[in-house]
Amino acid sequence: MSKPQPGKKELFIHIGLAGLASIGILLFVFYIYLPLSTNHGESMTVPNLEGILLEELDEFLEERDLRYEVEPDSGYSPKYPPYAVLKQFPLANAKVKEGRKIYITLNSAKPPVVKMPKLVQISLKDAQLQLRSLGLLLGDVRYKPDFALNSILGQYYKGEKIQPGSEIPKGARIDFEVGDGLGKQTFQMMNLSDMQLDEAVFVMRGYGLKLGDVFYEKEGKIIREKEDADGEIVIESLDAKPGRVFRHSPSAKKIAKIGQEIDLWIVEMDSTQIDEVPTLE
Template sequence: MNLFRVSSIKDVLIHLAIVLALGITILVVFFYVYLPNTTNHGETVTVPDLEGIHLDDIDEFLTKRNLRFEVLSDSGFTTEYEPFTILNQYPLPGSKVKENRKIFLTLNAVNPPKVKMPDLVDGSVKNAQLVLQSYGLERGNIKYVPDLAQNAVLEQKFEGKDIEAGTFIPKGSKIDLVVGDGLGNTVLEVPDVNGMDLEEAEFIIVGSGLKVGSVLLQEADPEGRNAREVVENAAPDERYVVVRQNPGSERKVRIGEEIDIWLNVLEEQEDSILDEEEEETSDISETE
């Protein structure tokens, strides 16, 4: 009993020191011995990437890594994986978690959900691709057919048959497209534009239901300019005309096809015409 007897200030200080030491000892033992042994403090596991693993294999896979799992009622769908394959997880791959942590999984559904078929007709192929992706559908084969609407969707097909917009089909289905190639079925005779200037030749070609293809110079420009630049910057006494075309005027082509033309200055042709006229005049004078 003498241990707890307080007879002086010294005894009080000794008692306080003993209480303080006991308190510190208890705290150290609690935080550095008890808690680590009961909560596995400092022992973490890196969450693996589970996407693409089948549900049948996940139990053994996570057990080896001291983790558990729970399958969520919600599911997704993609044609990339088989049914009951993991699509998403939480916590995310690479996260640090304690051992025996539960990983929540979202599986690929057995039956794909139904989505409405969008209306792709009269739109461009590029637009059709974007719309199909937004609906969870895939673009199948593209078949080009003669039509003036270039790269425009003319028909949309599912499993080889026409499908109307608004029809419900499985998500992930492939949609085939029938697309115009910019050319029609009508066969035209190629107009003869030889001897015409560029503006007139283009007017005749386009007016005939055809397209102007490449515009070239018969002889390369020393300054490296293209045909249009040469024509635009030609001197007042220089007139460039068509001296060659491909396809030629004897050919027949489908509507919408391109006609390439070659230009050359008319000066040489005019000189030759003048020479011929002078020769004819001299011949007449000699005869007289």
């Protein structure tokens, strides 16, 4: 006796059950199995490691379930101590999985050496650009009277004048003397006659003048005006003492400009009395 054929209703029920089973399997695979097997959705934010010392990295990253590897190349920045992190990849705030390796570049223990360029007589702006290109830093800027506005008059490292071509560490600070553009201001030249050299230099400095050439002669006359008993102005000539200024150019009451060089004539002394000529630097 043959079995009865299943009806259409039962067929649809079987098909529906099979479909539900398939959907259930897919949901299980995508929402349960795959997330568990791949840690899908379990990500973390990469911390900023810049400036952290190498000796502190192990503990810092272990607490965050991350690892690191030091790149063979190093860099240098004066901002950080030796063996501090300069760069990292992935970058800070990137999303990564736990256990991800972070590649880091360390700050060199010794700064590389660069050669000091000649920056005198160029503008402060151009000097800054050259410093930046060499990895050098702008230090103090001191203005002094000179015709050339913002022009470099002197370059210094650690308080001493530095010559072009001198080797200095990258990241060093360079100080500048810069013209303030006041050289066009004029005034009546003061009388420096009968002053010692250091006194004359001190007075000139106060007026923004520079020391030019110094000439020593065996004798000299100081010419000055004097009022007599009748109130008349007379000219008198006196012998200048050794070591005293008896003439200067420009002379008294002539027009001088800030930043101008002043030449002096002095009565010479014997060799045991002549001091080294001071400067206005």
